[in-house]
Amino acid sequence: MCPKCAHHFRLTARERLEITLDPETFHEFDAELEPKDILAFPGYGEKLAKAQEQTGLKEAVVTGTGTIGGHQVVIAVMDTHFIMGSMGTVVGEKVARAADQALERRVPFVTFAASGGARMQEGILSLMQMAKTAAAVGRLDRAGLLYLSVLTDPTMGGVSASFAFLGDIILAEPGALIGFAGPRVIEQTIRQKLPEGFQRAEFLQEHGFVDKVVPRSQLRQTIITILDLHARGD
Amino acid sequence: MPTVFDFEKPIYELETKIAELKQFSADKEIDLSQEIESLERRVSELKRKTYGNLSPWQKVLIARHPERLGARDYIERFCTDFIELHGDRAFGDDPAVVGGIGRMNGYVVTVVGHQKGRGTKENLVRNFGMIHPEGCRKVRRLMRQAEKFGRPLVCFVDTPGAHCGIGAEERGQAEAIARNLMALSTLEVPVVVAVIGEGGSGGALALGMGDRVLMQEHAVFSVSSPEACASIIWKDAGRAREAAEMLKLTAQDLLRLGVIDAIVPEPLGGVHRDPEQAAALLREALFHHLDELMRLDRQELLQARYHKYRAIGNL
Numbered sequence: 188m189c190p191k192c193a194h195h196f197r198l199t200a201r202e203r204l205e206i207t208l209d210p211e212t213f214h215e216f217d218a219e220l221e222p223k224d225i226l227a228f229p230g231y232g233e234k235l236a237k238a239q240e241q242t243g244l245k246e247a248v249v250t251g252t253g254t255i256g257g258h259q260v261v262i263a264v265m266d267t268h269f270i271m272g273s274m275g276t277v278v279g280e281k282v283a284r285a286a287d288q289a290l291e292r293r294v295p296f297v298t299f300a301a302s303g304g305a306r307m308q309e310g311i312l313s314l315m316q317m318a319k320t321a322a323a324v325g326r327l328d329r330a331g332l333l334y335l336s337v338l339t340d341p342t343m344g345g346v347s348a349s350f351a352f353l354g355d356i357i358l359a360e361p362g363a364l365i366g367f368a369g370p371r372v373i374e375q376t377i378r379q380k381l382p383e384g385f386q387r388a389e390f391l392q393e394h395g396f397v398d399k400v401v402p403r404s405q406l407r408q409t410i411i412t413i414l415d416l417h418a419r420g421d
Numbered sequence: 422m423p424t425v426f427d428f429e430k431p432i433y434e435l436e437t438k439i440a441e442l443k444q445f446s447a448d449k450e451i452d453l454s455q456e457i458e459s460l461e462r463r464v465s466e467l468k469r470k471t472y473g474n475l476s477p478w479q480k481v482l483i484a485r486h487p488e489r490l491g492a493r494d495y496i497e498r499f500c501t502d503f504i505e506l507h508g509d510r511a512f513g514d515d516p517a518v519v520g521g522i523g524r525m526n527g528y529v530v531t532v533v534g535h536q537k538g539r540g541t542k543e544n545l546v547r548n549f550g551m552i553h554p555e556g557c558r559k560v561r562r563l564m565r566q567a568e569k570f571g572r573p574l575v576c577f578v579d580t581p582g583a584h585c586g587i588g589a590e591e592r593g594q595a596e597a598i599a600r601n602l603m604a605l606s607t608l609e610v611p612v613v614v615a616v617i618g619e620g621g622s623g624g625a626l627a628l629g630m631g632d633r634v635l636m637q638e639h640a641v642f643s644v645s646s647p648e649a650c651a652s653i654i655w656k657d658a659g660r661a662r663e664a665a666e667m668l669k670l671t672a673q674d675l676l677r678l679g680v681i682d683a684i685v686p687e688p689l690g691g692v693h694r695d696p697e698q699a700a701a702l703l704r705e706a707l708f709h710h711l712d713e714l715m716r717l718d719r720q721e722l723l724q725a726r727y728h729k730y731r732a733i734g735n736l
Contacts, residue, residue: 225678225734226669276734283731305622305644307654310668311680312734314644317623318630321602322730329607345644347595348623353603367594367623368585372652376585386590396593 188403195360195403197340199242200249200266203299207407208262212253217284221245222277224308231308238269246277247302250285255297256411258418261289265301267341272302274345275309279316282350286323286334295333295414296324300351303369304344317349324353333417335410338365338388338397352396356413358406359388359397366391426482429690432471435464472690475639477674478665481647483639484619488693490700491550492519492534492577495617498700499707500525500532508559512592515556517548517584518628520563525575526708528715531567533560533628534577537618551584557597557627561604573611573711576628581646583624601627606730611714611722615685615707616672617692621646632726633710634680636672637703638687642680643670679733683710 188195198206204213221239224232239245247269252261263285265272274282282298289296305313327334336354338347341364348367351357359365366386374381384390391397401409425433439460446453475483483489496503496519503523507514520533535552538544567574583594605612612631620629620642629642636642645653647661650668675681685706688695714722 226667228667280735307644307650307668309734310644311642311670311675312678314622314626315680315730315733317599317626318602318606318730319733321599322606322727325603325606326727328603344595345623348598349602350599352593352596352599365595366590367583367598368590372649373585373587373590375652377587381587385587394591394593396596 193361193402195340195362197267197301199268200244200264203264204249204253204262206403207299207410208253208255209257213251214253215249215251216288217250217281218245220277220281222275222309225276225312226308226310228308228310234270234308242266242269244269246281247272247274248278248281250281252288252292252294255407255414258411258414259292259294260297260414261285261292261294262297262299264299265346267301267303270306272346273304273306273313274302274316275306275313276316278306279313279319282320283323286320286327286350289332290326290330293330293332295335295417296327297335297337297410298350298354299337299339300342300346301339302342302344302346304346313345317345320350321353324350328353328355333414335413337406337410338391339363341365343367343369357396357398358401358409359391359399360406361388361400361402363388365397424487426479428471428479432464432467432690435460435467439464468689476666477641477668477671478647478662480639480671481619481641481665483691483693484641486691486693487539488696489618490692490696491579492536492617494696495577495615495700495703496521496523496532496534499704500530503532506563509555509562511558512555515553515559516546517550517552517580518556518560520559522572526711528711529570529572530575531563531572532575532577533563535580535625535628537579548584550580551582552580552624552627553584553589554592554594554597557594557601560628561601564601564604564608568608568610571610573613573715574608574631575707575711576612576614576631578614578616578620578625578629578642579618580621580624581619582621582649583627598623598627602630605630606727607723609719609723611711611717612726613707613710613714615703616640616642616681617703619646622649630730632714632722632729633682635683635685635706635710636675636681637685637692637699638672639691640672641670642672642675643668
């Protein structure tokens with residue numbers, strides 16, 4: 188975070204896990220799952236290889252289990268450094284498997300969204316991950332389990348329009364860009380400049396789509412309080 | 422004047438010539454039946470070749486043909502006692518989507534569908550079938566109503582994508598789509614989807630998830646319209662044709678990828694070449710799948726739907 192303007196820089200998935208979970212409690216799921224160029228989309232294979240090399244990640248999401256303030260949770264954290272956190276089949280699959288784990292363990296599910304949206308290079312299969320992840324968190328909903336969704340910069344398109352906006356409680360980091368269509372696309376479509384603050388976290392809260400904008404420095408404590416308030420007697 | 426695409430021009434030229442010859446032969450009482458027959462053989466051969474090998478981009482054009490049937494055309498032909506129901510009970514009524522109740526194949530059903538307009542004026546009213554959040558929420562209200570009364574849900578998909586604009590963002594386009602997906606995945610009644618034109622992005626998926634997803638032979642369904650994809654990847658919407666080739670958006674591709682359950686044949690050259698035959702073909706497929714689903718146990722249906730969507734794209 189910038190000490191002068193309080194700007195929240197984008198974190199890697201590992202950094203996010205580090206500042207969110209209790210130390211040394213994280214156990215990763217499906218670390219070996221990696222994407223394939225299923226549609227033979229030109230340039231995609233190289234793009235994946237480069238992203239893997241640069242980030243040390245296999246895909247744009249890291250999932251696993253750990254504790255936050257002593258509460259056992261299943262967590263999924265996206266990473267924008269990997270092809271803008273876009274959601275392809277493996278991202279969708281890992282999120283859905285994580286939700287399944289939360290259901291099996293009957294613990295809260297916590298996600299940190301950070302994504303430009305669907306991964307174009309996986310075409311329709313990428314779109315179908317919206318259906319897959321929405322269905323997976325839908326089962327948590329039916330089972331009466333807590334799903335806490337944190338929207339970070341940016342949360343757009345296929346990710347915002349699926350699991351990210353389905354949390355029982357939706358938090359957002361200050362200034363995060365959140366929406367469906369990207370601002371560049373909207374400006375091109377309507378041929379006018381967008382107003383200041385449009386699609387920012389504060390705008391979303393004002394319009395009723397985010398429960399609370401929480402600065403990063405208070406985020407862990409806020410999550411702990413929410414988990415406390417949902418803790419079961421057993 | 423019907424819309425004729427460049428790749429169809431040789432067919433139309435031959436057809437025009439045949440019509441002229443027939444007229445000439447009748448007027449002058451000259452027997453030209455041999456010439457006409459030979460030309461007719463040529464045109465049907467040409468049609469088979471042209472329409473049997475359509476490129477993805479040609480299919481996009483056919484899927485967007487202005488005379489292609491839309492949701493209301495099918496509702497009129499398939500339903501009796503149809504009553505359109507309006508509004509999301511929160512903000513407004515979105516004309517880009519129609520919905521209502523009626524009888525279909527002996528069942529009382531809830532039907533929803535994207536609705537494009539015929540001609541510019543109606544298209545402006547219907548926003549080219551691009552839904553706003555209130556359209557999504559109208560659909561969700563009708564879905565829940567279907568569930569309450571145990572009615573199956575039939576969805577027609579025909580949209581370039583969800584509307585992109587200031588109001589749509591202010592009113593939560595992403596949230597509205599997400600809620601529809603969750604509702605569709607857990608809805609305790611059979612859901613049959615028919616992709617009847619173009620299915621683009623989350624705006625299509627918001628009505629496009631079900632126990633059976635049928636797709637007409639020349640319909641297309643993709644993560645975004647080819648124009649939007651080209652704009653995202655190359656920052657150049659003009660390269661839409663190229664994007665269409667890469668997106669794997671045809672019904673044939675989607676069946677192979679396990680995204681849809683069946684392809685519904687169209688008359689040679691597309692729905693617009695013979696709308697009544699096209700409607701009959703879709704009706705047969707739709708009713709068949711509806712019948713099958715109505716016989717299944719509802720809990721098994723939900724399980725099967727969940728596993729179907731969990732399996733898509735798994736390597």
